[in-house]
Amino acid sequence: MPNGPALYDIYPSLGLFMPALHIPLAGVLHYDGGMSKAYQTLERHFARLSSLNDALGILSWDKEVIMPHGAADRRADTLATLAGLRHDILTAPAMTDLLADAEAGTTLTAWQKANLAEMRRSHAHATALPGDLVEALTQAITRSEMAWREARAQSDYAGFLPHLTEVLNLTRQTATAKGQAMGLSPYDALLDSFDPGTRQSHIDPIFTKLEADLPGLISAVLEKQASLPPALPLTGPFPVPQQEALGRRLMQQLGFDMSRGRLDVSTHPFCGGATYDVRLTTRYVEDDFIPAMMGVLHETGHALYEQGLPAEWVSQPVGKAGGMTLHESQSLMVEMQVCRSRAFVDWVTPHVREAFGASQTPAWQAENLHRHLIHVQPGFIRVDADEVTYPAHILVRYKLEKAMVSGDLSLADLPGAFNDGIKALLGLDVPDDRRGCLQDIHWPEGLFGYFPCYALGAMAAAQLRTAAYEQSPDIAPAVAQGDFSPLMHWLRTNVHSRASSASMPEILQTATGFPLKADAYLAHIRNRYLSRSAGA
Amino acid sequence: MPNGPALYDIYPSLGLFMPALHIPLAGVLHYDGGMSKAYQTLERHFARLSSLNDALGILSWDKEVIMPHGAADRRADTLATLAGLRHDILTAPAMTDLLADAEAGTTLTAWQKANLAEMRRSHAHATALPGDLVEALTQAITRSEMAWREARAQSDYAGFLPHLTEVLNLTRQTATAKGQAMGLSPYDALLDSFDPGTRQSHIDPIFTKLEADLPGLISAVLEKQASLPPALPLTGPFPVPQQEALGRRLMQQLGFDMSRGRLDVSTHPFCGGATYDVRLTTRYVEDDFIPAMMGVLHETGHALYEQGLPAEWVSQPVGKAGGMTLHESQSLMVEMQVCRSRAFVDWVTPHVREAFGASQTPAWQAENLHRHLIHVQPGFIRVDADEVTYPAHILVRYKLEKAMVSGDLSLADLPGAFNDGIKALLGLDVPDDRRGCLQDIHWPEGLFGYFPCYALGAMAAAQLRTAAYEQSPDIAPAVAQGDFSPLMHWLRTNVHSRASSASMPEILQTATGFPLKADAYLAHIRNRYLSRSAGA
Known part of the structure; x- marks a missing residue:
C-alpha cells in the first residue's frame, strides 16, 4: 500500500510525544539598560504577548467549535495558564524600566510612538490591580456565571443577587484602582479597557440625542410599516x-481571504481566531x-x-x-x-x-x-433586536450600569429600573427578569462598560x-x-x-x-x- | 427570530477582542525556601508546563487538520513562543533550588518520588545545553528540513549532505553535553529523551538476536506465503x-471515549491533542x-x-x-x-x-x-512495511545512527552503508536515495535515537x-x-x-x-x- 497511511509513524504528534528538545529561545525577560535598545526590547516582548493572544484565540475557538465536552475542565486550566503567563510577562518588574527608558527616547517614528503608548496602556491596565483583587474577581466571576445560567433559566433574580453584588463590588474596586492609576473616572477606566480613548463625555451627548429622538422615531417607523402590505413568507426547508x-x-x-480564515458552526456565533487566521462561526x-x-x-x-x-x-x-x-x-x-x-x-x-x-x-x-x-x-431580547430598536436596549443598560458603578443604584432596584427603562423607550412591559435584566451575560461576567460600544x-x-x-x-x-x-x-x-x-x-x-x-x-x-x- | 444568532454579539471571541482584564494568577516563579513547600511548589509549576504542553498539542493538531495555509508563518511563531516559555519556566534559576530542596525532603510517597525524578530528568535535559547550541540546532533543523523536502524529491543526497553534516555535528555536541550532565554515553543521552530509562545495553542483545533470525524468517514466510493461493481482490469503491x-x-x-477525543482527517495520520482530549487522524x-x-x-x-x-x-x-x-x-x-x-x-x-x-x-x-x-x-519504504519486515528497516538505521553519533561513519559513506544494510537484511537493491537513506524525516530533524523505539x-x-x-x-x-x-x-x-x-x-x-x-x-x-x- 504505497499510498497508505504511515501506520507506524506517530510523528508529528507534538503535544503528546515530542520531548522538549529543540526549542527556540523566545528570550527571557532580561534588560540591561539603554534607551536605544529599550524600545526594541519591548517590541520583542510584545510580539511574545501577541503570540500568546493568538494561542488563546485559537484555543478559545476550538473550545466553542471542536472540543469534546469531556475536555472542558482541562481546557479551562490551559486558558488560565496562558492568560496567567501573559499577565506575568506584562507585569514583570523589568517592564517598568523598559517603558520609562523607551519613553525617554527621542528617535521614534509616529507609529513607534503610538505603539509605545499602547504598550503603556496595556501595562497600566495590567498593573493597576493588586493580585488579590484580580484573584477575587476571577473567582467571583466563575461562581457568578454558573449561578447566572441557572438563575436566568428560572428567572430568579433574588437567587442571583448575592453573586451580582459580589461581582459589582469587586468591579467597583477595579474601576477605582484603574481610574486612579490612569487618571480617569472609574467608569471611564472600565470603558477604556474595551474601547481605548472613548470617554463618558463622548457618549453622553450622543445617547441624550438618541433618547430624545428614538421613541418618536420607532413609533413613526412602526406606523409606516403597518401601512404597507405584510411581507410574504419565504418557506423552506433551507438545507x-x-x-x-x-x-x-x-x-x-x-x-x-479564505487562505487566512475559516467558516464553521457554533452555538453562539462569533468572530475569533488569530492573526492571519480569522475564524467566523454561525x-x-x-x-x-x-x-x-x-x-x-x-x-x-x-x-x-x-x-x-x-x-x-x-x-x-x-x-x-x-x-x-x-x-x-x-x-x-x-x-x-x-x-x-x-x-x-x-x-x-x-x-x-x-x-x-x-x-x-x-x-x-x-x-x-x-x-x-x-x-x-420592538421586543424584549437585545440580541434579537432590529437596527431601529437596538439602541434603546443599550440606552437602558448604559444608564443603569453607570449608576451601578457609581453606587447610585441599589441592586435591589435593578429589575424595576430595567423594566421602567424598556417601558419608556420601547413601550413594552417586561414580563419576567429572564427577558429583563437577567438576559445578558455581561454583568454576571463583570463586563461593565462594554454595552455602549454596541x-x-x-x-x-x-x-x-x-x-x-x-x-x-x-x-x-x-x-x-x-x-x-x-x-x-x-x-x-x-x-x-x-x-x-x-x-x-x-x-x-x-x-x-x-x-x-x-x-x-x-x-x-x-x-x-x-x-x-x-x-x- | 427568537432562535436566530446573536448578530450583535461577538462575545466570546476571546483572542481578538477580549482585553487582558480578568486573568487568574497562575503564580509567578517565586520561591522563598523551605523543604516542605518545595515539592508542592514544583507541582504547581509542572502543572503549568502540562497546560503549555496541552496548548502545544491542540495548536499542533489544528495546524495539521484545520489551519488555513496562509496562517503557517504566524502559527510557527506561536508554537515557538509557547515552547520558549516552557523552556523558560523549566530552566528558571529558582528551579535548581526547588529540586534540590525537594530531593532533600523525606516525607514523599513513592509516586511523589517518581514524580520528582521525572521533574529532575526534564530539568536535566533542558539545562544541559547552552543557549547558543539550542539556537544553532533549531536554526540548522529549520534549514535542513526545508532542504530535505527538496532533496528527497530530487533524490539528491549530495545536495543535502551539507545540511545533514551541520545537524549531525550539532546533535553530537548535544549528545555529549547531555551525556555529561546526566552521566550517560552520548547515544544513551539521546535515547533517554525519547524513551526514559532505555539504554543501548538493553537494545543491543535484542537487535543482535533479530539480525541473526530475521533474514531466514523472512525467507521462510515468503516461501510459505507463495505456497498458498493468492488473496482475492476486494474491489471498491469504498466511500x-x-x-x-x-x-x-x-x-x-x-x-x-468519544467525549474525551476526536477522529479527523490529515495528510499524515497521527495521535495528538491534549490531556482528556486525545485526537486521532487518518x-x-x-x-x-x-x-x-x-x-x-x-x-x-x-x-x-x-x-x-x-x-x-x-x-x-x-x-x-x-x-x-x-x-x-x-x-x-x-x-x-x-x-x-x-x-x-x-x-x-x-x-x-x-x-x-x-x-x-x-x-x-x-x-x-x-x-x-x-x-x-519486502519493500524499500519503512512506513509501508508489514510487521515481519519492519524491524529490518530499524536494524539498518540503528546501526548507522550509532556510528554517525560516535563519529565512526562518515556521512559521505551513508548512502552506500544504508543500501548495503537493506541488501543484507531484505535482499533488495535500493534504486535511489529517495527510497534509501533520504526517505525519513528523522535524521534531517535531528531525531537521532528515535528509530529503535519503533x-x-x-x-x-x-x-x-x-x-x-x-x-x-x-x-x-x-x-x-x-x-x-x-x-x-x-x-x-x-x-x-x-x-x-x-x-x-x-x-x-x-x-x-x-x-x-x-x-x-x-x-x-x-x-x-x-x-x-x-x-x-
Whole structure:
C-alpha cells in the first residue's frame, strides 16, 4: 500500500510525544539598560504577548467549535495558564524600566510612538490591580456565571443577587484602582479597557440625542410599516449545505481571504481566531436562511477589519484593531448599512434564489426579501433586536450600569429600573427578569462598560458609510453590482490600515470630518424606513 | 427570530477582542525556601508546563487538520513562543533550588518520588545545553528540513549532505553535553529523551538476536506465503463516509471515549491533542478501506493508553505516558497483535461487509480479508512495511545512527552503508536515495535515537500480548466476540495506570516477568506465518 497511511509513524504528534528538545529561545525577560535598545526590547516582548493572544484565540475557538465536552475542565486550566503567563510577562518588574527608558527616547517614528503608548496602556491596565483583587474577581466571576445560567433559566433574580453584588463590588474596586492609576473616572477606566480613548463625555451627548429622538422615531417607523402590505413568507426547508455554500459565496464576494480564515458552526456565533487566521462561526436553522446569512455577513465585517490590519505591525499592540466600537462599526457597516440596502438586496436576490432552487414567485422578489430584512419589531431580547430598536436596549443598560458603578443604584432596584427603562423607550412591559435584566451575560461576567460600544458601533457604521459613499462616488454603483472592492478600499485606507495608531474618536474625525455623532444613524433610519420609497 | 444568532454579539471571541482584564494568577516563579513547600511548589509549576504542553498539542493538531495555509508563518511563531516559555519556566534559576530542596525532603510517597525524578530528568535535559547550541540546532533543523523536502524529491543526497553534516555535528555536541550532565554515553543521552530509562545495553542483545533470525524468517514466510493461493481482490469503491463510520464504530468497540477525543482527517495520520482530549487522524483512499481501518486501529491503541493514564496525576510528569517504546507497544498491540489476529478478523468481517454493503462472496470471507491483513512483502519504504519486515528497516538505521553519533561513519559513506544494510537484511537493491537513506524525516530533524523505539515497541507489544493472554484466560474468547474490555482491563492495570512511575524496562519486567526480549515477537511471527494453520 504505497499510498497508505504511515501506520507506524506517530510523528508529528507534538503535544503528546515530542520531548522538549529543540526549542527556540523566545528570550527571557532580561534588560540591561539603554534607551536605544529599550524600545526594541519591548517590541520583542510584545510580539511574545501577541503570540500568546493568538494561542488563546485559537484555543478559545476550538473550545466553542471542536472540543469534546469531556475536555472542558482541562481546557479551562490551559486558558488560565496562558492568560496567567501573559499577565506575568506584562507585569514583570523589568517592564517598568523598559517603558520609562523607551519613553525617554527621542528617535521614534509616529507609529513607534503610538505603539509605545499602547504598550503603556496595556501595562497600566495590567498593573493597576493588586493580585488579590484580580484573584477575587476571577473567582467571583466563575461562581457568578454558573449561578447566572441557572438563575436566568428560572428567572430568579433574588437567587442571583448575592453573586451580582459580589461581582459589582469587586468591579467597583477595579474601576477605582484603574481610574486612579490612569487618571480617569472609574467608569471611564472600565470603558477604556474595551474601547481605548472613548470617554463618558463622548457618549453622553450622543445617547441624550438618541433618547430624545428614538421613541418618536420607532413609533413613526412602526406606523409606516403597518401601512404597507405584510411581507410574504419565504418557506423552506433551507438545507444546511446550501445555506453554508451561500455564506461562503458571500464572504468571498465581500473580499474575505479564505487562505487566512475559516467558516464553521457554533452555538453562539462569533468572530475569533488569530492573526492571519480569522475564524467566523454561525449556526443554521432549516426553516429560515436569513439568520445565518446575515450572521455570516455580520461576522465577515469583523473579519475584513482583522484581515485589513497593516501587515508590518501585525504582532505589535499598535497593529491591533482599535477597540469594540470600531470593530462593531465594521460588522454593522457590512450587515446593516450595506447588505440590508435595497441596492444590495437587488443584486443578491437571484443568488439566493439560485442557492435554494427557488422560482421567481412574488415572495422571491427583491422587494419582498428586502421587506424581511428591514422588518422592525420592538421586543424584549437585545440580541434579537432590529437596527431601529437596538439602541434603546443599550440606552437602558448604559444608564443603569453607570449608576451601578457609581453606587447610585441599589441592586435591589435593578429589575424595576430595567423594566421602567424598556417601558419608556420601547413601550413594552417586561414580563419576567429572564427577558429583563437577567438576559445578558455581561454583568454576571463583570463586563461593565462594554454595552455602549454596541450602539456607538451602529452610530459609527452609519457615519462611516455616509462619508465613504460621499467621498467615493464609485462605491454605490459597484455595490449594486455585488462588487465590494471600492468600499473595502475606502475602509482599508480610512479605518483598517490605521489599526490602533489613533483612537476611535480620532479615526472617526479624520475619516468623516466630524466627531462621532448620532446624526448619520438617525438620517439613515429616516431614509430607509420613513422616506417615500422606504428602502435606501 | 427568537432562535436566530446573536448578530450583535461577538462575545466570546476571546483572542481578538477580549482585553487582558480578568486573568487568574497562575503564580509567578517565586520561591522563598523551605523543604516542605518545595515539592508542592514544583507541582504547581509542572502543572503549568502540562497546560503549555496541552496548548502545544491542540495548536499542533489544528495546524495539521484545520489551519488555513496562509496562517503557517504566524502559527510557527506561536508554537515557538509557547515552547520558549516552557523552556523558560523549566530552566528558571529558582528551579535548581526547588529540586534540590525537594530531593532533600523525606516525607514523599513513592509516586511523589517518581514524580520528582521525572521533574529532575526534564530539568536535566533542558539545562544541559547552552543557549547558543539550542539556537544553532533549531536554526540548522529549520534549514535542513526545508532542504530535505527538496532533496528527497530530487533524490539528491549530495545536495543535502551539507545540511545533514551541520545537524549531525550539532546533535553530537548535544549528545555529549547531555551525556555529561546526566552521566550517560552520548547515544544513551539521546535515547533517554525519547524513551526514559532505555539504554543501548538493553537494545543491543535484542537487535543482535533479530539480525541473526530475521533474514531466514523472512525467507521462510515468503516461501510459505507463495505456497498458498493468492488473496482475492476486494474491489471498491469504498466511500469515505462509510469508511469513517466503520472507523468510529471500531474505536468505540475498543473502548475509546468519544467525549474525551476526536477522529479527523490529515495528510499524515497521527495521535495528538491534549490531556482528556486525545485526537486521532487518518486519511482515506476510496479504492482501499484497509489502510484507513488499520490506521484508525493503530492510533486508537495510542489513544487508549492516553485515556487510561491515572486521573490523579494527570497534570504531573509522572502521570504522562512512559516514552516512545511503550506508546508504540500499545498501538502495535491493538493493530498488529490483536486486530490482525484470525479471531478478531472472524468477528470483524461481517461488520466490514455491512459497512460497505458487500455480499458474502468468497472475497468477503474472513479467510480472505485475513490474507490481505497479514500479507508480507519486502519493500524499500519503512512506513509501508508489514510487521515481519519492519524491524529490518530499524536494524539498518540503528546501526548507522550509532556510528554517525560516535563519529565512526562518515556521512559521505551513508548512502552506500544504508543500501548495503537493506541488501543484507531484505535482499533488495535500493534504486535511489529517495527510497534509501533520504526517505525519513528523522535524521534531517535531528531525531537521532528515535528509530529503535519503533522496533522495541513491536517486541514489547508481542511480549505484553503473550503475558496478557496467559494471565487472563478470558481475554481471548472476549476478543473473538469483539469485546475488548478484559484486554483493556489488563493493559490499564499493568501498563496504562503505571504511567511514568517506572521505566519501560521495569514496567515490562513487572507485567510479563521478563526483561524486554525478542522472543515473544519471533514466536508470534512463527505462529502467525509459519505454523500449520498460519493465522493466529
